[in-house]
Amino acid sequence: MQDERESSGPDSVDEANARVDQIADSALRLFARYGYKRSSMDDIAKEAGLAKATLYLHFKGKDDVFRAMLRLLARRVEARCREVVAAKGTFADRLGALLLAHHGQAYASFGTGEHLVELKAVMNTVAADELQVFERIFFDFAHELLKQAEASGEAAPSRMPIGAKDWIAGMMFASAGAKLGTPPTSEEYARRLKAIASVFAAAVTP
Numbered sequence: 001m002q003d004e005r006e007s008s009g010p011d012s013v014d015e016a017n018a019r020v021d022q023i024a025d026s027a028l029r030l031f032a033r034y035g036y037k038r039s040s041m042d043d044i045a046k047e048a049g050l051a052k053a054t055l056y057l058h059f060k061g062k063d064d065v066f067r068a069m070l071r072l073l074a075r076r077v078e079a080r081c082r083e084v085v086a087a088k089g090t091f092a093d094r095l096g097a098l099l100l101a102h103h104g105q106a107y108a109s110f111g112t113g114e115h116l117v118e119l120k121a122v123m124n125t126v127a128a129d130e131l132q133v134f135e136r137i138f139f140d141f142a143h144e145l146l147k148q149a150e151a152s153g154e155a156a157p158s159r160m161p162i163g164a165k166d167w168i169a170g171m172m173f174a175s176a177g178a179k180l181g182t183p184p185t186s187e188e189y190a191r192r193l194k195a196i197a198s199v200f201a202a203a204v205t206p
Contacts, residue, residue, distance in 0.1 A: 020058050023048045024072040027065045032111035036066065036122045063126040070123065070130040074137060077105050081141040091149040091205075096197035098145060102138040103175040104190050113183035135172065142168045146204070155204040171200050 026048035030039045041062055045052040059065050080101040084094060110116055123131040146164055149155035157164055178184070178192040 016058070019050075019054070020068055021072055023050070023055060023058060023065060024068040027069045028073060028109060031066070031069065031115065031119060032109065035115035035118050036062075037118065041065070066122060067127045067130050070127050070134060073106060073109055074130065074134045077102050077134070078137045080105060081137060085141050085144055085148070091145070091152075091154040092198055092201035094145055095142075095201050096194040098138070098141055099171070099175060099193040099197050100190055102141070103172075104186070104193050106134075107179065107189050108186040113179060113189075116179065116183065138172060139165075139168050142171065149204070153206070155201075156206040157204050159206070160204060167200065167203070171196060174200075 023044065027039070027044050030043055030047045034043075039062070041055055042052055044062070044065055045055045048055070059068070081098060084097045084101050087094065087097070089097070107113060107116075110119060143164060146155060146157060146167075150157055157167070160167060162170075174196045175193060178189060178196065184192065
């Protein structure tokens with residue numbers, strides 16, 4: 001039976017995009033709860049409140065849904081990162097907010113983090129391009145934040161023995177490492193990210 005939210009006619013471009021986002025958002029919730037392998041296309045359709053046939057109008061299979069899910073999360077993260085870079089505040093505080101907007105928001109989106117290892121493996125195998133774009137978001141905004149701090153005199157990147165690219169990469173590695181071991185709560189992970197920001201901000205403070 002057709003879901004009452006579905007249209008009997010062909011979707012417009014806007015309607016199709018909204019439907020794709022609806023499915024991707026549902027998949028994000030499902031993958032966070034059960035992981036990738038335990039989530040089927042039937043499960044995704046039920047979570048989205050759609051007929052399975054509607055799912056296949058937009059996606060060939062679960063890999064395609066996963067890629068759309070990561071693209072949706074990337075758009076949300078990018079929007080929040082943009083707000084952080086445009087906001088006022090000290091360099092250290094804004095750097096911490098940027099880590100929370102990117103790494104913290106992504107971590108919170110996947111629930112307790114118990115499926116992160118599996119989901120990261122799936123990202124590397126079926127969504128490598130989308131993962132690269134996602135990681136590039138942090139790199140670009142962190143670089144912009146560093147340039148702003150240098151222009152205002154809050155940061156002096158030249159005092160570092162490494163370049164800005166390696167400085168940003170170090171933060172990304174540290175943020176990934178902060179999830180190792182027993183998965184921390186979102187709140188604990190946020191505290192770890194703020195601590196990482198303090199250390200890396202201090203490294204470039206005049």
